[in-house]
Amino acid sequence: MPESTDTPHTPCTFGQRVKKRRERNGQTRPVVGGLIGRSAEWVKAIENGRLGVPRLPLLLRLADVLGVEDLAELTGDERLAVSSYTKAAHNALPAVRTALTNYHFTDHDEEPEAVDVLLSSVRQAWQLWHGIGEHRTRIAVVLPDLLADLQHAARVYEGVDRRRVLVALAETYHLVQLYLSFQPVPELVMLTGDRAMSAAQDADSPKAIACAAWYMNHVFRDAGERHDARVDLAMKASDLLRPNDDREDLARWGLLQLAAALSFAKVGRRGDAERFWDRANGAAKNLGKTYAHPYLIFGQGMVDAYAITMEADLVSGHGAVEAAKRVDVSPMESATRRSFHLIESARAYSLQREPVAVVHLLGKAYEESAETARFNIFTRAAVTDLAESGPTAVRREVERLRRDLRLPVAA
Known part of the structure; x- marks a missing residue:
């Protein structure tokens, strides 16, 4: 014992x-x-x-x-x-873990990839993440080599080229963090968040620091870390930006206001959550109705969709459902985002105890991005719960989802 x-x-x-x-x-x-x-x-x-x-x-x-x-x-x-019970491990997790925890001491005489080639590889990796299909499986194939190439280049290049590589390395760590999310490796998620912030600071890039702060907010929020520290990080990073002079800075500034709104919602402070959501909404409106950041996906659609999450975290089932009714995720240029926000809509309906809507939305989320649904904690818990005690009207669809999500059958 x-x-x-x-x-x-x-x-x-x-x-x-x-x-x-x-x-x-x-x-x-x-x-x-x-x-x-x-x-x-x-x-x-x-x-x-x-x-x-x-x-x-x-x-x-x-x-x-x-x-x-x-x-x-x-x-x-x-x-x-x-x-x-609630987290799945992707079959490529051991390889990605090894890539993160291996240290490459290659000869500085070995020629690194050209900076523009490396940056192009990172952009392609983001396209794989947001694209249709098994995004975790596809990104896991490229991450180990991409990390090794960028780490080597960061050691060899100097000056402006090194800073550009470090920004790309920070972005790649964001991708690794996303790959690791909802898997049973919280220590690796924290590691990648910290490494991304270190690379961004070494690059002396306010834009990269802002992105790292957004992703670190997710790490801290999911780990239940202090709310005040999360908001402080977001605001300090946003202060480094020039949102009035640079559209890229405005997008990142808006993203950090959204991070603060979600943090306040998580601890039930509606007034502050709405105040910061309004700031993010204002930034999105200034960027234009059709704007969406190439890989952060910040824009009007994302801000509107996160209103569902904010209301759900504030335990307003009615408000969350009303926000979900106003949102059309189909224009979003990211299958993973479309799936995530559909899952959040299902969470809204679960607060209202509407299992038929929950199952329908989770099914749509699975169709948009199977791996997003399969690795999402709410999806797995909700399907498990409904399979055990849900109404007869949804049992057949729940059983199909249970098989698709590869959830174990209760003993």
Whole structure:
């Protein structure tokens, strides 16, 4: 029997662990309850010990909302891990992990690829990520060599060429982070975010730093890191930009306002969330209705779609559904984005307890980008839950989705 890791200073009941994690995240009981379809009183009953550990599907949703990777953090049972149930590992993960943790000490006399060739390779990699098809599988093929080539070039080139390579290296780390997302390797996600920021700072590029801040915000938010630190990072990075003089800077500035809005929504601060969303919306309007950044995809469509996420995180099921009704994701030039925002629309309808709409939207998300749906935590948890206890009207479609998502059959 494993020795207990609890100490006199560590909460030792399930409810106390839930409370500690919720308070660390800066989340209120209504926010946590709403995000998993329960009341604030339900959360209070869990924390006070009046209710015990919930059934697995609900426990998984609670862990997801609290940003918990290992269920042992809540249950004290080291044999349970969230990744075992809600996160899938891509079959190329070992190769990408090796590429990240291998260090290449190549001879400086070895000629690196030309800078323009390297930059073109990075652009093509982003096209693979946003394109139709198995985007994780395709990007995993090119990432190891691309990382090695860029790292070598960054050591050999000097001056302006080195800075250009470092910006491209930061972008490639963003791609690696996206590939790793929703897989059971949080330490690698944090590593890639940090390396991207380091490369951007070494390049002395405000634009690259802004992008790195956007992606680090995702890392911190998913890990439940301090809300104030996330907003501070976004605002410090946005202060480096010149949004009034440069359209590229305006897009990145708007993206960072969106990051702040999502962070405020995550902790239930509606007024601040709406204020920063309005800033992002203003930037998108100034860029023009048809504008979308080539790989960040920032533009009016993305801002409108993130209103669904913001309302859902604020536990406003009605507001989230209304936002979803206003959004048409079809013009977005990214299959992964279209799929993600359809999944967020499904999350909105789940707050309203409309399982037919949830299943329909998850099916559409799968059609847009199978791997986006397959690796999404909400999708996996919702399908598992509906397969176990959903209404008869959706059982056939849920079972098809369960097979498509390659989810295990409950014992």
